[in-house]
Amino acid sequence: MKFGTFRHAGRTLVGVVDSAAERIHPVDAIDMVDLIRRFDEISPGIHLNGSGMNLSEVELLAPIPHPRRNIFCVGKNYRDHAREFASSGYEAGAVKGAEIDDYPAVFTKPATCVVGPGATVDTHPKVTSAVDYEVELTIVIGKGGRDIARADAFDHIWGYTIINDVTARDRQKNHRQWFLGKSLDTFCPMGPWITTADEVDAENLQVRTWVNGELRQDANTRDLIFDIPGLIETISAGTTLEPGDLIATGTPAGVGLGFSPPKFLKPGDNVTMSITGLGTLSNPFA
Structure with a gap:
């Protein structure tokens, strides 16, 4: 459903x-x-x-317009994206040959940046000049818990939705952490709805992004470095997950910083994202 x-x-x-x-x-x-x-x-x-x-x-x-807590997010969780990020010059402290992390990189986005499908995303020109897009399969927790074993992880998932993890790459680089670059108002479009887990084969979904009609990202969740059970096991270790919590699982290659020169977003652009069975999320930028 x-x-x-x-x-x-x-x-x-x-x-x-x-x-x-x-x-x-x-x-x-x-x-x-x-x-x-x-x-x-x-x-x-x-x-x-x-x-x-x-x-x-x-x-x-947005399916959950006002999440109770910050959104859990995973960085560099597709190999090709990890490599394009490391070679882009926007990853502070990037080390050649060490693009793939041994453990998931987990950060959060505040609930205040959530907007819905069709809502206008502010490019914040006074704050950043490097706004980027990231399509992400997002887990919606149904049954809470702490120290969840990977074997039990799927039992805790109620459904899935799409998040655009909009990012100010310059702030991400300059501040040497990801929160400030990910947390500007309107930087978390979500939707268009939640599809319950019984209808989704989350480990085999096509994940795509178009900018002004141009296909930019096209990958499959089979390519995740850290899989969904592993993410839930890692994030819930010592930390209680609650019903309605959201975990964005990372974005594939094809983001704006991966081009030469980078193709960052500007006012007037439109970003459309789709994931198999989850619908289409489209937002204008201004």
């Missing part, structure tokens, strides 16, 4: 999405995190019975 958060007639609601019919049907939940927490209770009453609203009649928001 697919679930989205939307605004209609001044109200913010959660609904089940019938993407084939292009309709969304409200469900009885306070918000997406409430739905995730009470899914076993709520799901028997969810039916696509011809009611609901056309998607064109509502404003889709």
